[in-house]
Amino acid sequence: MTAQILDGKATAAAIKSELTTRVEALKARGVTPGLGTLLVGEDPGSKWYVAGKHRDCAQVGIASIQRELPETATQEEIEAVVRELNDNPECTGYIVQLPLPKGIDTNRILELMDPAKDADGLHPTNLGRLVLNETAALPCTPNGIIELLRRHGVELGGAHVVVVGRGITVGRSIGLLLTRKSENATVTLCHTGTRDLSAQLRQADIVVAAAGVPHLIKPEDIKPGAAVLDVGVSRDENGKIVGDVHPGVAEVADWVAPNPGGVGPMTRALLLVNVVEAAERAAGIGNAG
Numbered sequence: 001m002t003a004q005i006l007d008g009k010a011t012a013a014a015i016k017s018e019l020t021t022r023v024e025a026l027k028a029r030g031v032t033p034g035l036g037t038l039l040v041g042e043d044p045g046s047k048w049y050v051a052g053k054h055r056d057c058a059q060v061g062i063a064s065i066q067r068e069l070p071e072t073a074t075q076e077e078i079e080a081v082v083r084e085l086n087d088n089p090e091c092t093g094y095i096v097q098l099p100l101p102k103g104i105d106t107n108r109i110l111e112l113m114d115p116a117k118d119a120d121g122l123h124p125t126n127l128g129r130l131v132l133n134e135t136a137a138l139p140c141t142p143n144g145i146i147e148l149l150r151r152h153g154v155e156l157g158g159a160h161v162v163v164v165g166r167g168i169t170v171g172r173s174i175g176l177l178l179t180r181k182s183e184n185a186t187v188t189l190c191h192t193g194t195r196d197l198s199a200q201l202r203q204a205d206i207v208v209a210a211a212g213v214p215h216l217i218k219p220e221d222i223k224p225g226a227a228v229l230d231v232g233v234s235r236d237e238n239g240k241i242v243g244d245v246h247p248g249v250a251e252v253a254d255w256v257a258p259n260p261g262g263v264g265p266m267t268r269a270l271l272l273v274n275v276v277e278a279a280e281r282a283a284g285i286g287n288a289g
């Protein structure tokens with residue numbers, strides 16, 4: 001039987017609809033949330049992602065502040081824009097689109113951001129708060145994956161989750177979220193140094209594939225009944241996305257998050273959640289996490 005779809009597009013649309021009401025409540029109190037983005041360079045994928053983030057903002061009533069620098073921008077020029085966004089009162093939260101061009105010290109840029117305005121949850125203070133189980137903006141892709149599973153009724157408590165890939169936006173941080181008491185999953189983080197990836201994958205109730213290696217995860221690696229989320233983005237010669245998960249996996253798994261249409265739209269929706277929650281916290285409104 002073919003797996004059921006973890007539909008990121010529809011789930012993101014539902015989240016955005018809920019956020020519209022919360023943004024209206026903020027505006028009634030005189031607070032307009034504003035998302036800033038800093039895009040450095042000409043990468044078509046990054047441009048598309050940033051444009052999508054601003055389209056989402058328009059849909060839910062969040063203001064947009066867009067900053068762009070050329071590929072040749074220096075560390076100092078990027079830092080100057082980060083300082084400007086830190087000081088800009090219309091920008092209540094912002095992101096620096098990653099990856100930054102070669103030669104730029106990304107960690108230094110992230111550290112320079114005001115942690116209260118870090119809408120990606122990637123500032124060291126916010127990652128530290130996550131480790132300490134304190135309230136903070138949460139990394140968007142991991143949080144989007146959890147929300148996608150939760151809203152489709154896939155059980156996380158007691159599940160063994162195998163994550164493939166150790167990048168900052170997904171692999172490194174998702175274990176911190178999944179092993180909180182509220183999720184209660186057990187996590188194995190695999191990477192290029194893992195000796196027998198297939199043996200690890202066959203143990204998994206849930207697989208998160210974020211390696212960026214086309215069709216790395218094969219049907220024979222998957223335990224029947226597992227949930228498999230494809231986060232990897234590679235492109236074929238026509239520019240079409242090729243994920244980390246082989247299409248045949250859908251014949252073995254119970255749940256599959258496709259790529260495109262799975263985790264990507266959730267990343268964008270959870271970014272908006274971070275912006276709205278930060279504005280709610282600043283306005284002293286109720287249950288903003």
Ligand SMILES: Nc1nc2c(c(=O)[nH]1)N[C@@H](CN(C=O)c1ccc(C(=O)N[C@@H](CCC(=O)O)C(=O)O)cc1)CN2
Binds near residue numbers: 099262263
């Ligand atoms: N500052 C950040 N940089 C990057 C992040 C991030 O969370 N913060 N994640 C990725 C890129 N990303 C968001 O920025 C992102 C990736 C994919 C999608 C998405 O909606 N994808 C579509 C398909 C799009 C296509 O056809 O190319 C989908 O999956 O349906 C949104 C955001 C790296 N950088």
